[in-house]
Amino acid sequence: MMISPWWSLPNAERYALQYADGRQTYITELNRGEIKNGSILRLTTSPDQEAERLYSGIQSNNVDVKTDSLKKLASLSQDVTFAQEFINRNGLKRIFYIVEEGNDTGEILAHTLKAFMELMEHDFVSWETLSATFIKKIVSYVNMNAMDASVQQLSMSILENMVPSSRVLFELVKKEVTVDRLLTHLQVMNAQLQLKAMALLIALLLAATDAERRDMMEYLREKNIRQFIHKNIIHSSEPLGDEMAHYLYVLQSVSLNLHERRMRTSMDPYSQEQRELLQSLRQAAFESESDAPAGTFSTERRRSLCAKEFRKLGFMNNSNPAEDLRRAPPGLLALDNMVYFSRHTPSAYSRFVLENSSREDKHECPFARSSIQLTLILCEILHVGEPCSETAQAFYPMFFGQDHFFEELFCICIQLVNKTWKEMRATQEDFDKVLQVVREQITRTLSLKPTSLELFKTRVNVLNYSEILKLRQTERLHQEETLAVPVLELRERLKPELLELIRQQRLLRLCEGTLFRKISSRRRQDKLWYCRLSPNHKVLHYGDVEEGVQSPPIESLPEKIPVADMKALLVGKECPHTKEKSSGKQNK
Numbered sequence: 001m002m003i004s005p006w007w008s009l010p011n012a013e014r015y016a017l018q019y020a021d022g023r024q025t026y027i028t029e030l031n032r033g034e035i036k037n038g039s040i041l042r043l044t045t046s047p048d049q050e051a052e053r054l055y056s057g058i059q060s061n062n063v064d065v066k067t068d069s070l071k072k073l074a075s076l077s078q079d080v081t082f083a084q085e086f087i088n089r090n091g092l093k094r095i096f097y098i099v100e101e102g103n104d105t106g107e108i109l110a111h112t113l114k115a116f117m118e119l120m121e122h123d124f125v126s127w128e129t130l131s132a133t134f135i136k137k138i139v140s141y142v143n144m145n146a147m148d149a150s151v152q153q154l155s156m157s158i159l160e161n162m163v164p165s166s167r168v169l170f171e172l173v174k175k176e177v178t179v180d181r182l183l184t185h186l187q188v189m190n191a192q193l194q195l196k197a198m199a200l201l202i203a204l205l206l207a208a209t210d211a212e213r214r215d216m217m218e219y220l221r222e223k224n225i226r227q228f229i230h231k232n233i234i235h236s237s238e239p240l241g242d243e244m245a246h247y248l249y250v251l252q253s254v255s256l257n258l259h260e261r262r263m264r265t266s267m268d269p270y271s272q273e274q275r276e277l278l279q280s281l282r283q284a285a286f287e288s289e290s291d292a293p294a295g296t297f298s299t300e301r302r303r304s305l306c307a308k309e310f311r312k313l314g315f316m317n318n319s320n321p322a323e324d325l326r327r328a329p330p331g332l333l334a335l336d337n338m339v340y341f342s343r344h345t346p347s348a349y350s351r352f353v354l355e356n357s358s359r360e361d362k363h364e365c366p367f368a369r370s371s372i373q374l375t376l377i378l379c380e381i382l383h384v385g386e387p388c389s390e391t392a393q394a395f396y397p398m399f400f401g402q403d404h405f406f407e408e409l410f411c412i413c414i415q416l417v418n419k420t421w422k423e424m425r426a427t428q429e430d431f432d433k434v435l436q437v438v439r440e441q442i443t444r445t446l447s448l449k450p451t452s453l454e455l456f457k458t459r460v461n462v463l464n465y466s467e468i469l470k471l472r473q474t475e476r477l478h479q480e481e482t483l484a485v486p487v488l489e490l491r492e493r494l495k496p497e498l499l500e501l502i503r504q505q506r507l508l509r510l511c512e513g514t515l516f517r518k519i520s521s522r523r524r525q526d527k528l529w530y531c532r533l534s535p536n537h538k539v540l541h542y543g544d545v546e547e548g549v550q551s552p553p554i555e556s557l558p559e560k561i562p563v564a565d566m567k568a569l570l571v572g573k574e575c576p577h578t579k580e581k582s583s584g585k586q587n588k
Contacts (some may be wrong), residue, residue, distance in 0.1 A: 011015060011559045013108060014045060014046050014049050015043055015044070015045060015046055015471075016028075016043075016044060016045070016046040016047060017042070017044075018041065018042055018044045019042060019044075022266025025079050025081075025558050026046075026047050026079055026081045026082060027041065028081055029037050033113050034558070034559065034560055036541075036555070036560065039555060039558075040531045040555070043562045045084045047079070047081045047082040047084075047085045048085045050076065050082060051082060051085035051086040051088075051089055051091065052089065053453065054072060054073045054076070054086070054091075055071075055086065055089050055091055055094065056068055056069075056075060056329050057070075057072075058094055058095075058112075058286065059094060061546055066108060066225075067107055067108055067111065070108060070111035070112055070115060072473055073086070073111070073115040074114040074115040074118060074245065077115050077118035077119045078118050078121075078386070079348050080122055080542070082528045083118070083119050083124065083423070084123045084124065086119065086499065087119060087124050087125065088229060090318065091119075091126060092116070092119060094442070095116050095119075096111055096131065096134050096428050099112060099113075099116075099134055099137050099138070100131070100133050100137055103149070105147070105148060106148050106151070108147060109141075109148070109151050110150045110151050110154060110265065112156065113138075113151065113154035113155065114154060115254055116158070117154060117157060117158060117161075118378060120161065125273055126165070127161060127165035127166070127169060128165060128166050128168070128169065130162070130169075130212050132172070135162070135169075135172060135176075136172075136176065138155045138159060138420070139155075139159070139173070139176040139177055140178075141155040141178065142159065142181065142185075143176075143181055144530060148164060149190055149192075149193055149273065151249060152185070152193060152196075153192055153193055153196045156185070156193075156196040156197060156200045157196055157199070158526075159173050159177060159200055159203075160199050160200045160203045161198070163200070163203040163204055163207045163292070163541060164203060164206065164207050167207075167542075170204070170207045170208070172298055173200075173204065174204055174208075175210075177200070178222070179201070179204075179216060179219055179223075180223075181196050181238075182200060182201050182224060183197075183220075183223055185197035185200070186198060186225070187227070187228060187232070187430055191238060192240075194233070194244075194582065195241070195243055195244055195247075198244065199243070199247060202218070202247050202250050202251065202254075205217075205250075205251070205254050206250070206254070206388070210261070212259055213254065213258070221403070222518070226401075226403065227405045228398050228538070229248065229398070229399075229400045230400040230401045234247070234248070234397050235451075236401055239392050242393060243517070244510065245393035246392065246393050248395045248400070249279055249388075249389075249392050249394060249395040250388050251277055251395075252395045252396065252399050252400075253386075253388045254388070255405075256382050256383070256384050256406065257326055257384060257386075257407075259333055259379070259385075259406055260335040260384055261331075261383050261386040262331060262336055263328065263329045263331050263333040263375075263379055263384055264328050264331055265328060265331045265332045266325065266326045266327070266328045266331050266332070266386065267326055267331070267332055267335065268320045268326035269320070269322040269323075270551075272547075274322070274335070275322070277335055277339050278321060278322060278325075278335065279339055280339060280342070281313060281368075282306065282309045282310060282313060283343055283348065284310070284342040284343070284349065284350070285309070285312075285350060285353040286309050288354075290334065300383070303319075307319045312353065312356075312357045312370075312475065313353060313366075313367050313368050314356070314364075314365070314366025314367040314368040314369045314370065314371075315366075315367075315368045316368075316369055317370070321368070324368060324369070324372060325372070327372070329376055329379055329385070330372060330375035330376045330379060333375055333379070334372040334375040334376075336407070337374075337375050337406075337407060337409065337410040338371045338372060339413075340404070340407040340410070340411070341371075341410065341411050341414060341441075343408075344411065345411055348411070348415060352365075352367055352414070352418050353367055355418070360425045361428075362428055363425075363427055365418050365421040365422075365426070365434075366428070366431070367414075369431070370414065370417045370418075370431075370435070370562045370574075373431075373435050374410065374413055374417060374435070374438065374462060375410065376412065377435065377439050378409060378442075379437070379443070380411060381439070381442060381443060381446065382406070382581075384406075390519055391519065396446065396449065397449060397451045397452075398450050398451075398452050398455070398456055399451050399526075400449055401451065402452070402453050403452065403573070405453075408453055409453065409456075411454065412453065413442060413460075415439065415443075416438060416441060416461065417434065417438050418434070418461055419461065419464070420434055420437055420438055420441065420465055421463070422504075423464055423465035423466070424437065424465050435530065437465060437468055440459065440461050441460050441468060444471075445459045445460040451517050507533065507537060508532035510532065511532060511533045511535060511537075512532065512551065513530055513531055513532025513533070513551065513552075514530070514531060514532075514544070515528055515529075515549075516528065516529050516530070516531065526548060527544060528544065528545050528546070528549075529542055529543060529544050529545060529547070530542060530543065530557060531547045532554060532557065533559075533563075534554065538562065538563055538564070539562055540560065540561045540563065541554050541557040541559070541560045541561050541565065542557055542559050542561075543556065543557035543558045543559050583586055
């Protein structure tokens, strides 16, 4: 771009053009074609000259010069061209020196850590190349009591990015930053510090092995972190942000997935422990003649009595009930739930079993068979055993309001099965229909996001079979109305006009644009970007924006993609950021 001769500038290579607003990206041969009419550019020193100047500035003995240089470095390091120039000058080594050898705190240290984070975002340098000294220094900032909050936030962000990079870094961070320390940060009143502490905790949980994750979750339970989250984060006076909602979703998902191992494990008929659990169900339900002292009955008579009692419990294979639990999922998780129900709500358990024992055979609700199927339904509804979504924010507030959430939910729902069974006057042939209704009762109630299990229990019991029938009838009538011949004919006549109206509305919405959160290979980041369609509908404009920006003008969005160049639209699991998590530029 030959503009330096116009202004008679000597040494043209020392100058460059830069966007005057937005991220102030440098114009290069690679991106010059993306300049839009009306873009405001400014002439400034070239990236290599600026990198050289700041490289010297951050080594200055003058505190003001050093501070200003680090502040400018943190800002310019977002630009890939500048970042490459600075790194090529061994600039990261100088940053390491400031952190490792210096005694700087406050503003200087905050700018240094911010610059480091921005430089590492470009993936020119591996996180695994960081020295143990540097890492321990970062850890020390997190562990200090008297430390600037902005420094601690940046330090936790750095550690959060390290953790998924390698097993070695995970183990180092896990060893140096205790869960207790993270919980201390999580319980402060500073919302940003709280958020970064939660982000680091989630990163550690996701990078851990199954055994480590189980131990960490047990420790969190002992420290009553669930109660703190429920009271001080979910029910805080401040609205819950998208990032915190995502982290709570992940924490819920990780916790529920602790049940996966039992869910996928079939019952072993040769396991003494498992056989004793199975027998405990029978013993808790009946004052059994089969448990009389040895010699009272013959072995055959004792076996016959046990089989009769297991049949009353609702096992399909009453002579060998372990066979009912061979199916996995739900596997041993169903047995765990039945035992939990019998031990923690013994009166409800006895009432369920004895009530059905007194009914006619065809009308009795089979406890064991219902429990096995209900456990499977709950696993499907709560996505037990499924990997965490990168973007989901849908957590259940009541999950954090209750210890042993899955088991307690089962206790409520198995009693719901019995209640619905009676309301439907069901027989054994209606088993699948009853469980379909129960699934619908649970999913409809969960969609209301009850804040406690007690509220869930109240609402799910109000939503009885007759209410489900009314809802189904209403939905069916609505569907029949929409499928009536006159309606279909009218729809066909109006379809072209409606489609055009929808098309115009969609285009208008695209022109208004939408704010997105960046998702990098190292999970959610606190950066935002905005995308909108040009008024002539030919180009998508996008670019990074600051928090709080509602609708940036199209001129402030430096990047663009011609619509004509688009080959396909990818959604869901086909999106690049779900396939190539190592990429740092998924927002494109």
